[in-house]
Amino acid sequence: MxxxxxxxxxxxxxxxxxxxxxxxxxxxxxxxxxxxxxxxxxxxxxxxxxxxxxxxxxxxxxxxxxxxxxxxxxxxxxxxxxxxxxxxxxxxxxxxxxxxxxxxxxxxxxxxxxxxxxxxxxxxxxxxxxxxxxxxxxxxxxxxxxxxxxxxxxxxxxxxxxxxxxxxxxxxxxxxxxxxxxxxxxxxxxxxxxxxxxxxxxxxxxxxxxxxxxxxxxxxxxxxxxxxxxxxxxxxxxxxxxxxxxGGKSANILLPDVDLETAVTKGVAGCFGNSGQSCNAPTRMFVPADLMDKAALIAKQAAETFKVGHPNAGDTVLGPVVSAVQFDKIQGLIQSGIEEGAELVAGGLGRPEGLNRGYYVRPTVFAHVRPEMRISREEIFGPVLSILGYENEEQAIDLANDTPYGLAAYVQSKDLDRARRVASRMRAGNVFINYPAWDSAAPFGGYKQxxxxxxxxxxxxxxxxxxxxxxxxxxx
Structure with a gap:
């Protein structure tokens, strides 16, 4: 240089x-x-x-x-x-x-x-x-x-x-x-x-x-x-x-037939990658309401495997977020999730233990999130996952599309035809079925805002x- x-x-x-x-x-x-x-x-x-x-x-x-x-x-x-x-x-x-x-x-x-x-x-x-x-x-x-x-x-x-x-x-x-x-x-x-x-x-x-x-x-x-x-x-x-x-606030719909442990674990990884600083990150996970507590436990266990640390450390998985402005914004949104009554499953406010300097954020999971909560509506741009419940497929699609954003959406199902049908109804520029590999030839861009x-x-x-x-x- x-x-x-x-x-x-x-x-x-x-x-x-x-x-x-x-x-x-x-x-x-x-x-x-x-x-x-x-x-x-x-x-x-x-x-x-x-x-x-x-x-x-x-x-x-x-x-x-x-x-x-x-x-x-x-x-x-x-x-x-x-x-x-x-x-x-x-x-x-x-x-x-x-x-x-x-x-x-x-x-x-x-x-x-x-x-x-x-x-x-x-x-x-x-x-x-x-x-x-x-x-x-x-x-x-x-x-x-x-x-x-x-x-x-x-x-x-x-x-x-x-x-x-x-x-x-x-x-x-x-x-x-x-x-x-x-x-x-x-x-x-x-x-x-x-x-x-x-x-x-x-x-x-x-x-x-x-x-x-x-x-x-x-x-x-x-x-x-x-x-x-x-x-x-x-x-x-x-x-x-x-x-x-x-921006984006991408939905990840887990249909009832999925292998829940695999689907949730991969969903957490997708949300947390790059310290959550991806506009197309699957930050809203939709699970059948009767599987909410089970999904929350899996997400907690997955979140706790993400080692936060210095970028040069060999075992670091997540580095800091980029700036004080981003750090403060993320902390404010985590605080809003707590105040609005979401269940804090993993992570939370402040830096991870042992990291007293740098813009490090605790990998955070909220369960029982309601659609009107800020953590469900606003782009957080940090390692924060919101899990929402749904009663049936139609409601899952409606909730997933109920956002001013439309960059990406994710659908998980063992039934590929069913996943395709749901994908066809997502108002997003990209829909990813069953966590596929990145494709440099696929079109990338968004609907709506x-x-x-x-x-x-x-x-x-x-x-x-x-x-x-x-x-x-x-x-x-």
Whole structure:
């Protein structure tokens, strides 16, 4: 590294126009791990101008040359994998093993998938005498979050490059170090000057400047629903396209025929992964009412196996949550669950025993949760599971869909046909049946207040393309 206090603009590492520094906090000890420069509107203007100037030539680069570029990026990404893992672990608290095997690996998966997608993607289609053409949309502003930073960077930058777009990336200022390394990777791989630009900063300054900028053709945003609304409002002034992946409160329906121990245990693991900091985490578990107490006991036993500790410790399963703000929010929601009468089965308020510093949260399970409780309604973004009971399948579906969110849903059953029927009624962009493996080719995105647009593979590539109809292309 060494570029923490610089931005990557027009193929070079440059100083901010107005110097301003921000500490990056290590959530395991609450101490600064690095300092970055944060930019302002003038830095955004400079980056957008570079991207705009690069677009006419890069948009005409052949498929073969774009594939060659993406393959070089993947090669350098693999070589820098350990640097990326160390950065993610330090900046957002991911256990080092998880940073390597999940955080960095998922970014690699997206790069490999977009290469595969681009190899066979149809950019043109003949319809009679009309030629339908898919062309790059232009300059893209990208805002990415701190919880799965490389996942979101690669599933935006990869398809944007594949499409022939140019871009300005603003990563989360809470976890920006991996993005700086990623910019170094693109630089080493030979991305043409101006095609990829990086400006660090916060949402109200850099994010807002991108959203409002008249020379940005599209905003691709991942983050909270609250922030997504602000991005959309800013983008509306210039009628730019907005693709958003926002919050979630995903339901996990355990149908009566499941192996309860397996289904609950895997559901707890799905909720707690990444310290609960996943927008599509199955945080609301629905179980038959007469199995509530049995499910609660299984969940308690499962929760108690999750070792919380320092990210570098070999036996750590869950690291800290990312910040003091997140820690306080989670504590407040746990307190609300207790006050509103949910049964605290595991975990609870405060840090785990022996951890007196750092943003560590006790893996927490509530049973007998009612749908109107805050822990059932609000996105907690921590290792907190709510278990709700239902009387019949119809009620389970109604309760699961009774949320302003619609990012993901989960259905567990020994009867695959039944699970499919329930899945067809879930108002969510993804439905996962019986805890399947991750699929980098599946569309990812939400219904309702979980956003619009889709990411991953050809679905993500299409987001960065305009459709043009050339009528009379063939002689009648």
């Amino acid at each position: 060494g570029h923490e206090k610089e931005f990557y603009i027009d193929g070079s590492w440059v100083d901010p126009i107005v110097p301003k520094l921000l500490d990056v906090i290590d959530p395991s000890n609450e101490e600064p791990v690095a300092q970055i420069s944060v930019g302002g509107k003038a830095d955004v203007d400079r980056a957008v101008a570079a991207a705009k100037a690069a677009f006419p030539s890069f948009s005409q680069v052949s498929r073969e040359d774009r594939l060659a570029l993406l393959r070089r990026i993947l090669e350098v990404y693999d070589r820098r994998a350990e640097d990326l893992a160390q950065a993610v672990s330090r900046e957002m608290g991911a256990p080092l093993k998880f940073a390597r095997e999940a955080q960095v690996a998922i970014g690699r998966g997206h790069l490999a998938q977009i290469i595969k997608t681009l190899e066979s993607f149809a950019f043109t289609e003949a319809r009679g005498s009309t030629l339908v053409v898919k062309e790059p949309i232009g300059v893209v502003g990208m805002i990415t979050p701190w919880n799965w930073p490389l996942n979101q960077i690669t599933c935006k930058v990869g398809p944007a490059l594949a499409a022939g777009c140019t871009m300005v990336l603003k990563p989360s200022e809470i976890a920006p170090l991996d993005a700086i390394i990623f910019a170094e990777i693109l630089d080493e791989a030979g991305v043409p000057k101006g095609v990829f630009n990086l400006v660090n900063g916060d949402g109200p300054t850099v994010g807002e400047a991108l959203s409002h900028h008249p020379d940005i053709d599209m905003m691709s945003f991942t983050g909270s629903t609250r922030a997504g609304i602000l991005v959309a409002k800013g983008a509306a002034e210039t009628v730019k396209r907005v693709s958003q992946e926002l 979980s956003g619009n647009g889709r990411e991953y593979a050809d679905f993500g590539l299409n987001e960065f393309l305009e459709i043009k109809g050339v009528v009379g292309y063939e002689a009648a």
